[in-house]
Amino acid sequence: MPFYAKTLGDNYAKQVDKELRASHAGETGAVWIYRGALFAECVLKLVNLSGTKSEAQPFIHEHLKTERRHLAVFENEMPLFRGSFILPVWIASGFITGFIPRLCGINCFYYTIYRVEQFVDSHYEEQCKRISALAIPPSNVINRFRQCQADEQHHRDEALLLMTKRPSLLMKLWGAAVEKGSSIAVAIAKVI
Numbered sequence: 001m002p003f004y005a006k007t008l009g010d011n012y013a014k015q016v017d018k019e020l021r022a023s024h025a026g027e028t029g030a031v032w033i034y035r036g037a038l039f040a041e042c043v044l045k046l047v048n049l050s051g052t053k054s055e056a057q058p059f060i061h062e063h064l065k066t067e068r069r070h071l072a073v074f075e076n077e078m079p080l081f082r083g084s085f086i087l088p089v090w091i092a093s094g095f096i097t098g099f100i101p102r103l104c105g106i107n108c109f110y111y112t113i114y115r116v117e118q119f120v121d122s123h124y125e126e127q128c129k130r131i132s133a134l135a136i137p138p139s140n141v142i143n144r145f146r147q148c149q150a151d152e153q154h155h156r157d158e159a160l161l162l163m164t165k166r167p168s169l170l171m172k173l174w175g176a177a178v179e180k181g182s183s184i185a186v187a188i189a190k191v192i
């Protein structure tokens, strides 16, 4: 194999590998957002602040099911890639991102999901553009990214529709922090 062909192959594999690692870390975090929210539901129930039945439960369970399916796609249907070395960090970050807003109220929780999914949608969009520009675009990866992206868009719109009040300034600041944090997490996960 000529040297330039090997270099092209190495760069290609590295590019796809880091995109898969970043999104796998993101989908892991997404699963834990909903686990964090479910744990908050239990806490609220224990202190009896949420009444007998929380209206967020079907939303949380449905979204958790989809995020677990996304994670399974990355773990079983994608080309082999190196997972992030710091998955526990993404798990903890996801858990906090679901737990705290759900404790703060249902509107805050839906708004957080809206901001997270807004970020995830544009991240998948950028990834698809980047890997479509490769010499040989991996159609299997692109198609699966697109399928996940369509679900995230649905999650984003659903969360926005369920909001009953406009977000407060504090919620907007929290949303901006979550978005910035997600962007930093993607950059880190691509490397480690």
Ligand SMILES: [Fe+2]
Pocket (backbone or CB within 6 Å): 027, 030, 066, 067, 070, 148, 152
């Ligand atoms: Fe997802």
Ligand SMILES: [Fe+2]
Pocket (backbone or CB within 6 Å): 030, 067, 117, 151, 152, 155
């Ligand atoms: Fe989602």
